[in-house]
Amino acid sequence: MKITSIETGLYRVPLAEPLVDSTIRLTEWELVISRIRTDNGVAGAGWAYTLGTGGRAIRALIEDTLAPFVLGQDPFHTERINERLWWAISRMGTGLASFAIAPLDIALWDVVGKAVGRPLWELLGGCRERVPVYGSGINFHLDIDALLKQIQGFLDRGYRAVKMKVGKPDPEEDVDRVRAVRRLIGPRVALMVDANLAWTAAEAVKRATMLQPLNLYWLEEPLPPQDIGGHARLRAAVPIPIAVGESLYTKHEFAEYLRSGAVDIIQADVCRVGGISEWMKIAHLAHAWDIQMAPHVVYELSVSLLCAVQNGLIAEMVSGGSVSELGLLVETIRPEDGWGVPPKRPGHGVVFDEQALARYAV
Ligand SMILES: [Mg+2]
Structure with a gap:
């Protein structure tokens, strides 16, 4: 089983109500969603969210730097891929790097779950x-x-x-x-x-x-x-x-x-x-x-x-x-x-509504 394509989208989603704490006031979120496809037809999705800033940088890191380390790999080799991703951006510090690795890693586990027919939990x-x-x-x-x-x-x-x-x-x-x-x-x-x-x-x-x-x-x-x-x-x-x-x-x-x-x-x-x-x-x-x-x-x-x-x-x-x-x-x-109660469908079970997302695409 091999990963044949990775597509990553950025979405800016207005919140239904402002979220306010002692240090921040939030009116919109960003979602960065990566979608992975494989040669046997199994597909998976993973995502990261931001408090409204940095989404473009995360998407660029995934597309320019990280995706090449995932393409062509066997999705079951989550540790091997994870090790390569961390090394690929380890000199950048941890914050932005970990946000960029998350969508890919979550999508890999989604693929693995679907391939074996078991929910993530x-x-x-x-x-x-x-x-x-x-x-x-x-x-x-x-x-x-x-x-x-x-x-x-x-x-x-x-x-x-x-x-x-x-x-x-x-x-x-x-x-x-x-x-x-x-x-x-x-x-x-x-x-x-x-x-x-x-x-x-x-x-x-x-x-x-x-x-x-x-x-x-x-x-x-x-x-x-x-x-x-x-x-x-x-x-x-x-x-x-x-x-x-x-x-x-x-x-x-x-x-x-x-x-x-x-x-x-x-x-x-x-x-x-x-x-x-x-x-x-x-x-x-x-x-x-x-x-x-x-x-x-x-x-x-x-x-x-x-x-x-x-x-x-x-x-x-x-x-x-x-x-x-x-x-x-x-x-x-x-x-x-x-x-x-965790979703019962194979993989992580979080399935985005592409139509609903489309209107927030950046
Ligand atoms: Mg807290």
């Missing part, structure tokens, strides 16, 4: 049939009434875990908002907060101490990702699990966090770490530390990954921020009553 290990999902609100800009309405919507849809943004300039405002949500959801629904890199280590210790009585399930991205020592210091100072990973790009970066005792929950994003091959390595690495995976967004694919591994904790469903909700899939993939 079984192909990669087949550990469980379903995982819990949390309702994730990009709600920094909402006033308390709108915030509570959004969270109530999560409860109504059956979620037993919810996440909200923090990082307001006034620490008391954060406490008021988190307290209001805790009051609404009661003591037993898990509540996570996400600061999106807003603080220094000293500030984070202070903020986490103020929030601690509200019984948080995790505190996410309190500090810039480079400050591994700061994460370790925070983790030693407060009894709230620390979650990081959406701003890390390779297994080596995660290994450094694990070695430094700087993380409790790992949120590797399959589209940002270079695809399924790298995500699985990170998951197994975390398992060696008895640390669980709660991947950042990409719900439609993450649910399969979480069901494949032993240390899958929970999937994230962002309100207003999934390819299903944006109407880009032939068959929507959504949680039911707070549970995520």
Whole structure:
């Protein structure tokens, strides 16, 4: 079996509602989608997304630099291809490189699954049939009434875990908002907060101490990702699990966090770490530390990954921020009553609606 063609498209998709956190305001997404065909007729697709910038660079890297390393290869040789792709752009650093590798790697696994007739979650290990999902609100800009309405919507849809943004300039405002949500959801629904890199280590210790009585399930991205020592210091100072990973790009970066005792929950994003091959390595690495995976967004694919591994904790469903909700899939993939079930069709099962995509093509 040989790969005979690779075609890569860029799409700029307006969001149904603005997504706002402590550091960014988002009104559109970019999708870079690679489609791979083989000599026996099996085809697969993979993608990466951006927060609105860099899509053209990712597409150019794939077309000019990476695709030649994949063409003519046997799609079952995922490790051989992966090794060549990383070496091909290893001198560029990790961020942009991993975004460009992801669409190709995800498409390869799609082809492999289809070729053997198995869904991804079984192909990669087949550990469980379903995982819990949390309702994730990009709600920094909402006033308390709108915030509570959004969270109530999560409860109504059956979620037993919810996440909200923090990082307001006034620490008391954060406490008021988190307290209001805790009051609404009661003591037993898990509540996570996400600061999106807003603080220094000293500030984070202070903020986490103020929030601690509200019984948080995790505190996410309190500090810039480079400050591994700061994460370790925070983790030693407060009894709230620390979650990081959406701003890390390779297994080596995660290994450094694990070695430094700087993380409790790992949120590797399959589209940002270079695809399924790298995500699985990170998951197994975390398992060696008895640390669980709660991947950042990409719900439609993450649910399969979480069901494949032993240390899958929970999937994230962002309100207003999934390819299903944006109407880009032939068959929507959504949680039911707070549970995520992976697609049953062979491959990863995420099938883009080409007609719906066409109007966003760049
Ligand atoms: Mg986050």
